[in-house]
Amino acid sequence: MGRCEGLHAHAGWCCKGSVHQIGEGGRMMMERYIAPHVERALKAMGVDEAIKVHFEIPRQEGHGHLSTNIAMTLAKALKGNPRQIATDLLQHLGTELPLIEKIEIAGPGFLNITFSTEVYHAMLRDLALQGADIGRSTVGAGRTCNVEYVSANPTGLLHAGHGRNCAVGDTIANILQWCGYDVTREYYFNNAGNQMNMLGKSIYARYRQELGDVEYEFPENGYHGDYPRIIAQQIIAKDGDAYREETEEALTVCRKTGEAWCFEAIQRTLDVLNIHHDVFFNEDTLYSDGKVAQTIDELRSKGLVYEKDGATWLALTQMGQQQDKVIVKSTGEATYRLPDIAYHRDKLQRGFEMIVDIFGADHIATIPDVLAGVEALGFDTSRVKVIIHQMVTFVENGEVVKFSKRSGKSFTLDDLIEEVGADVVRFFFVMRAVGTHLEFDLGLAKEEGEKNPVFYLQYAHARICSILRKAEEQGIAVEPTSDLSVLVHPHEIELITTLSRMQLVMERAAASLEPHTVAEYLRDLAATYHHFYHDCRILGAEPELQSARLLLADVTRRAMRNGLFVLGVQAPERM
């Protein structure tokens, strides 16, 4: 994250007093402006040049636009009290700094920097000139990244709880792409192994039952719900009673047909959520391409594999794990661990600089094993970022809604989308930090009104669009060259400040892989716009003011649209 690097790279840069030369929005711009001065002053005081100056935006109003704690961090080295150091620093800084209104010492020794309002006009100009790219970043340019998410087995429909994985994964992919990364969206398709066989058996049982064998036993751990029967009916429609005899072929047909059916159903659901993967990686190709065999051979050659009780074990205890685990059952089938290691080995071999895995908390135990496995194979696992989101609780009218799979009445993601809409689904699942348990309030989600946070954002966007339509009707155009010096109202300044933060918010979200920060930011942006809207009339104001405010509103519209785009939520022009 280039905050300090960037600052140092420009340490020798000399300010000529015109902010237009900086050409970069927001905090970075203010920081780049002031940092060289602070460093020069520190140098004059004899402070080690390697020291990094940290700036931050004070959360308290009245503490200036930018503040630094440098005096406090230097207190120890200089053996002085922070306020005295701050005073010295201030003297070395001098009073001849253009664009700066004042610098104050506050609290234990903060330096609070207040810029003159023309800085804001320059920032808004920059943002306006960015056009459709407002909030975009290039920090990830030239870097490849693979984001794996959803990855639900094709043994049924996505259930409502899958929604969090879908929304978190896709939003993280969007954020990274927004910041310039070359992103591959991947779905690991678990179409080998036991679960698929069980699906085949479940469908076959329904097939036989549909053909009149009412006594035919449904497998004990079979998949309930309507769909195995529906798939069975499709097989009957196509091939009639051709599989009345229970053969390998019959089960294979059921399994294959079921897989295809589930795959289609899952894709339809994802499509509604505006989620489109680039790669569907089939687990069975790991076997057919010999990658599973290669993986186990490599592990074996490193002495990490042994046989016991007729099974093949991975010596995880030699890799710092708590216990060894079976990777090939005595039946000859692999456990999920082996193909998982082979899959990650494959992703690493494909050369991605960063690999992001999105998992639910229920898979937490598998991760250390897989990472230990690929690390033993000689890969750098620091390239793998594992995002573990906590579970979701659905709540309605203050009561937890319980869904039981056994009852067959499961709550599918399709059901959820139908009830509250795709936009709300996407937003609700990313609006909380991934590490916290998410309470999904169905009542609030269904509410198409003021309480619903999604509408709050969309409403701000629609409101701006409405003004722009009216302006257009009146022949008033948005002019990127409008004189912005007329913007002095606190809410105008506040809005510009918030807008200029957007790029940094996106970069931080990309660095921390925390999508909720984008949702938080947009709520803040919407609120700031509503404040501005309420107090600063646009149409009908003095011509210069009208023009400047119209531009400000238009920049806000684009920022909001971009932000909603990153969240995968629609930005309606009318509501």
Place this chain on the structure above:
RNA sequence: GCGCCCAUAGCUCAACUGGAUAGAGCAACAGCCUUCUAAGCUGUAGGUCGCAGGUUCGAGUCCUGCUGGGCGCGCCA
């Protein structure tokens, strides 16, 4: 028993990764539409940041130990 996650206003959650007086939204109360969308805005009230220590100029944030909740700990995935 072991591992990981969580605990902040009545409820759901933030807190710029160690900073200043911990912030929003719901819910409660009181206001604002003859003017660009009231799906909005303004104000009031609401806190021992689970508990106890520790680290330092400074801790909701870091370390340790508790307590309470979640998810795991399979020759299922």
